[in-house]
Amino acid sequence: MRHLLRKLGFYAVALWAALTVNFAIPRMMPGDPVEIMLSKMGQKGPVTVETRRAIEALLGSDSSRPIWSQYADYLAGLAHGDLGVSLVFFPAPVSSIIGQTLPWTIGLIGLATIISFLTGVGLGTLAGWKRGSWTDNLIPVTTMFQSVPYFWLALILLFVFGSIWPVFPLNGGYDVYDVTPGWNGRFLGSVVYYGTLPALTIIISSIGGWMLGMRNMMVSTLSEDYMITAEAKGLRPGRIMRRYAARNAILPSISGFAISLGFVVAGSIVTEAVFSYPGIGSALLQAVGGNDYALMQGVFLIITLSVLGANLIVDLLYSVIDPRTRVTS
Amino acid sequence: MTGKLTAGLVIAVPIALFGLLGPLVVQDPSRVDDIGLTAPAAGHLLGTTQTGQDVLAQLAYATRGSLIVGAVVGVLTLLLSGFFGIVGAYAGGWLDEAFSLFINVMLVIPGLPVVIVISAYLPDRSLLLVSLVLAITGWAGSARVLRGSTLSLRNRDYVLASRVAGEKRWRIILVEILPNLVPLLASQVVFAVIFAILGEAGLSYLGLGASESFTWGTMLYYAQNGLALRLGAWWWFVPPGLLLALFGAALALINFSIDEIIDPKLRNQTRAARRGWRMSREQLRRAREVTL
Numbered sequence: 010m011r012h013l014l015r016k017l018g019f020y021a022v023a024l025w026a027a028l029t030v031n032f033a034i035p036r037m038m039p040g041d042p043v044e045i046m047l048s049k050m051g052q053k054g055p056v057t058v059e060t061r062r063a064i065e066a067l068l069g070s071d072s073s074r075p076i077w078s079q080y081a082d083y084l085a086g087l088a089h090g091d092l093g094v095s096l097v098f099f100p101a102p103v104s105s106i107i108g109q110t111l112p113w114t115i116g117l118i119g120l121a122t123i124i125s126f127l128t129g130v131g132l133g134t135l136a137g138w139k140r141g142s143w144t145d146n147l148i149p150v151t152t153m154f155q156s157v158p159y160f161w162l163a164l165i166l167l168f169v170f171g172s173i174w175p176v177f178p179l180n181g182g183y184d185v186y187d188v189t190p191g192w193n194g195r196f197l198g199s200v201v202y203y204g205t206l207p208a209l210t211i212i213i214s215s216i217g218g219w220m221l222g223m224r225n226m227m228v229s230t231l232s233e234d235y236m237i238t239a240e241a242k243g244l245r246p247g248r249i250m251r252r253y254a255a256r257n258a259i260l261p262s263i264s265g266f267a268i269s270l271g272f273v274v275a276g277s278i279v280t281e282a283v284f285s286y287p288g289i290g291s292a293l294l295q296a297v298g299g300n301d302y303a304l305m306q307g308v309f310l311i312i313t314l315s316v317l318g319a320n321l322i323v324d325l326l327y328s329v330i331d332p333r334t335r336v337t338s
Numbered sequence: 339m340t341g342k343l344t345a346g347l348v349i350a351v352p353i354a355l356f357g358l359l360g361p362l363v364v365q366d367p368s369r370v371d372d373i374g375l376t377a378p379a380a381g382h383l384l385g386t387t388q389t390g391q392d393v394l395a396q397l398a399y400a401t402r403g404s405l406i407v408g409a410v411v412g413v414l415t416l417l418l419s420g421f422f423g424i425v426g427a428y429a430g431g432w433l434d435e436a437f438s439l440f441i442n443v444m445l446v447i448p449g450l451p452v453v454i455v456i457s458a459y460l461p462d463r464s465l466l467l468v469s470l471v472l473a474i475t476g477w478a479g480s481a482r483v484l485r486g487s488t489l490s491l492r493n494r495d496y497v498l499a500s501r502v503a504g505e506k507r508w509r510i511i512l513v514e515i516l517p518n519l520v521p522l523l524a525s526q527v528v529f530a531v532i533f534a535i536l537g538e539a540g541l542s543y544l545g546l547g548a549s550e551s552f553t554w555g556t557m558l559y560y561a562q563n564g565l566a567l568r569l570g571a572w573w574w575f576v577p578p579g580l581l582l583a584l585f586g587a588a589l590a591l592i593n594f595s596i597d598e599i600i601d602p603k604l605r606n607q608t609r610a611a612r613r614g615w616r617m618s619r620e621q622l623r624r625a626r627e628v629t630l
Contacts, residue, residue, distance in 0.1 A: 019439070019442065022439060022443060023442070023443045023446050023447070026443045026447065027447055030447065030452070034452075034455055034456060034459070035459065038456070038459035038460065039459070039460070042459065149591075152587075152590055152594075153583075153587045153590070155590070156532060156536070156583060156586030156587045156589070156590045157582075157583040157586065157587075158536050158539050158540060158543075158579075158582055158583070158586075159540065160539075160540060160543050160558075161539075161558070161579040161582065161583065164558075164562075164567065164575070164579075165579075167567075168567055172567075270448070271445075271446070271447075271448040271449055271450075274448045274450070274451070275448060275449060275450030275451070275537075275540070276540075278450060278451070278454070278544075279450075279540045279543065279544065282543075282544060293451065293454060294454075294544060296458075297454060297455075297457075297458040297544075297546065298545075300458075302458075302459075305455055305458060306455070308451075309451050309452070309454075309455050312448060312451045313447055313448060313451065316446060316447070316448050317446055317447075320446050
């Protein structure tokens with residue numbers, strides 16, 4: 010219980026830090042984002058007093074109000090889910106744009122990360138178990154792919170499978186002409202078809218890390234005493250590998266999820282840019298391109314919160330599979 | 339000197355030299371000419387861009403730019419992660435708690451979105467500024483690794499002995515603990531350099547990199563905007579990407595060999611390596627059974 014509270018306390022602090030960073034960045038930077046946004050917004054349509062106030066609370070204004078009351082306004086606005094109005098997609102509120110784009114990204118990153126994690130850990134287990142076999146020789150190859158930048162790999166994949174052999178579509182999230190979005194087979198099939206290349210990019214670039222980490226932990230675990238005990242008991246090699254070695258070797262991979270998820274999110278923003286995928290990374294870049302600071306702050310906040318949430322889930326899961334962490338020293 | 343280290347150095351050193359010395363001999367990378375998009379030929383060894391700029395000249399300056407970013411971020415990461423990782427873990431108590439909390443919070447906040455947002459607010463970005471932002475968002479992982487090692491080192495007998503002998507704190511950290519962390523620091527710095535060069539390339543590719551300067555990422559950005567891919571101008575977009583991938587891979591190889599120095603358990607056990615030990619076929623067969 011104490012362990013759980015400690016974890017929740019940490020994530021509360023991290024959440025507060027993320028909110029504060031989101032609050033501080035626009036205020037620390039040179040220039041006046043509020044004026045830039047409002048003047049552009051005025052060209053698109055009338056700006057109401059409420060809109061102006063929401064944007065000021067979000068981005069800060071040069072009015073003489075003390076910073077603490079601005080902070081209180083900002084937090085109150087967030088508590089109501091009020092992220093302001095988007096400029097690029099005027100007059101849609103930022104929250105509705107995030108609602109439209111977030112499922113795409115979560116689906117893409119989520120599935121790609123799970124596939125990459127499972128395959129990488131599986132291959133890493135085999136490579137560590139049979140050191141010197143062909144899977145072990147695969148490791149340098151996958152780590153090469155890891156040092157290839159995401160967008161470069163995406164461009165090459167797009168060039169090969171989109172232009173030279175037109176097997177996969179060039180961009181987009183689904184077939185916008187023939188398919189209507191909804192829970193039907195044709196739409197889902199189209200989504201899978203359009204998502205293959207972006208997902209492949211993420212999987213190829215991230216699989217090496219999982220594989221190498223798992224392989225190295227397997228090698229360390231194999232020299233533990235309980236491995237000899239298991240062997241002396243005459244257990245089948247497959248059982249020793251899965252229940253004794255892999256079960257213990259996987260722990261750092263899971264706790265290393267926090268670090269890797271940040272990289273995957275970063276990579277997927279760039280990947281989405283290459284494939285014009287209708288996810289949250291594209292929304293962020295559109296916001297940046299159009300000086301849409303409200304959308305930018307909102308997207309940044311949501312990305313950070315999603316990563317925090319995913320980490321919290323992994324952390325809680327970790328204390329289930331590794332009972333040692335629940336014991337307070 | 340292992341094979342990995344040799345291979346890494348053979349790739350990385352020429353690229354570094356190209357970045358150091360190349361800009362001294364090539365022409366002005368921004369000079370516009372009326373021979374746009376010509377394939378590699380004698381006058382322009384790597385062809386020209388859409389506006390007739392020499393790709394080789396751009397590549398030389400871009401290599402220099404990317405290496406500067408890598409070097410600056412490497413040094414800053416060394417300082418930041420060393421300070422927060424080692425000092426906190428050695429001091430213990432509330433300082434360690436506070437530093438550790440700070441490191442973990444920095445770690446879970448994803449880096450690139452922060453960098454994108456900060457870059458979006460700054461109209462003029464120098465190469466140093468981009469490096470600074472990349473370093474601030476990227477040091478936490480190294481700090482956590484260093485903290486873990488320092489925690490195990492600070493309770494070793496020889497450290498306790500020097501504490502009993504009345505040595506000053508800064509001396510214990512610098513003389514007793516730091517030398518044992520050097521291999522780990524080296525591998526973390528190499529990792530930070532890879533991260534920085536790739537991160538800068540991604541940022542530049544999105545059009546948010548340093549303005550008015552050449553890096554591998556900005557070259558790819560201009561190639562993409564100039565429709566190099568669509569027009570089949572491979573000499574424009576392949577060289578920067580290839581150098582990026584090769585340099586990253588070379589640093590990764592160097593990092594592996596450092597890791598193997600730190601942890602001998604990780605040393606290569608492949609059949610090829612065993613053949614290098616001049617084992618007979620019979621011995622090889624037995625060794626395979628042992629590793630199973």
